[in-house]
Amino acid sequence: MRRPVRPSTLDAVKFPLINTEHAFTNNIMRNNRHSPTVLVIFLAFVIHSGLFVAPLFDHSLADAGENKLIITGSSTMAPLVAEIGKRFETRHPDVRVDVQTGGSSRGIADAINGLADIGMASRALKSQELHLHGSVIAYDGITMILHMSNPVQELTDDQIRSIYTGRITNWKHLDGPDAPITVVNKAEGRSTLELFLDYFRLSNRDIHAHVVIGDNEQGIKTVAGNPNAIGYVSIGTAHYDATHGVPIRLLSLNRIPASLEKVRDRTFPLSRPLTLVTKPPAAGLIKTFIEFSQSTQVHDLILKHYFVPLQE
Numbered sequence: 001m002r003r004p005v006r007p008s009t010l011d012a013v014k015f016p017l018i019n020t021e022h023a024f025t026n027n028i029m030r031n032n033r034h035s036p037t038v039l040v041i042f043l044a045f046v047i048h049s050g051l052f053v054a055p056l057f058d059h060s061l062a063d064a065g066e067n068k069l070i071i072t073g074s075s076t077m078a079p080l081v082a083e084i085g086k087r088f089e090t091r092h093p094d095v096r097v098d099v100q101t102g103g104s105s106r107g108i109a110d111a112i113n114g115l116a117d118i119g120m121a122s123r124a125l126k127s128q129e130l131h132l133h134g135s136v137i138a139y140d141g142i143t144m145i146l147h148m149s150n151p152v153q154e155l156t157d158d159q160i161r162s163i164y165t166g167r168i169t170n171w172k173h174l175d176g177p178d179a180p181i182t183v184v185n186k187a188e189g190r191s192t193l194e195l196f197l198d199y200f201r202l203s204n205r206d207i208h209a210h211v212v213i214g215d216n217e218q219g220i221k222t223v224a225g226n227p228n229a230i231g232y233v234s235i236g237t238a239h240y241d242a243t244h245g246v247p248i249r250l251l252s253l254n255r256i257p258a259s260l261e262k263v264r265d266r267t268f269p270l271s272r273p274l275t276l277v278t279k280p281p282a283a284g285l286i287k288t289f290i291e292f293s294q295s296t297q298v299h300d301l302i303l304k305h306y307f308v309p310l311q312e
Contacts, residue, residue, distance in 0.1 A: 121277050145249065
């Protein structure tokens, strides 16, 4: 998907100068049209004087983008935030909300580098990210999924760890069919991968994957199309697809069902917040959108996507 194009400095920002400086500028430009050296020296003076520094670094896309919000990051959150954005637009007809995926790492990086007004991260902020500002809008979990036809009903943490590290390679060792296991793993930069590795105490180099996927829907399609595959995805996305005819089954974790109820009461082992991230504290249009995303005005959308609202 198209990455957001950051406005150029000259297109995005105006640089008003006080009268004396304006007159000085006109004189320099008028009297030295054919002297590049003078012009270079003049521009160096203006930049060094600090006249341009504040606009260059104190600038948000929302201010410069004619009431357009650019939001990038988590593929888990993107479908929900896109629907929230559409509803927000109906209440603010002069605003446009552009939602793009790419993973939580992209959302964090874009928020830091000013390539997005808001980043989406389907996890809590890390200790090294505490200079950022995170606003939780809902909760989700991560579930293991199998094809509906696979007779295996439950796996222990150690069995899952053994599958993903290549110590168990055939379903017959788990009371399943005599068939090789297809291991589906998440790509680098996805928070689902980070949380999976942390919970099972693994590193990505330990994983023996046959298929590496990006977003949740790719993982679900892979497992739904392969009776011998195993993967892990968002509980919300998996629940939605399973109840809409996709042939997958969600597995319990530590004998705790992968359900919204268990995410809601915080007893499911692999639960996580869905977070909107900004670099400076949210203000103006950005703050209005975040507060809208946390409000009861979008609870129906959160439930529609099988996530857990902040309050019910």
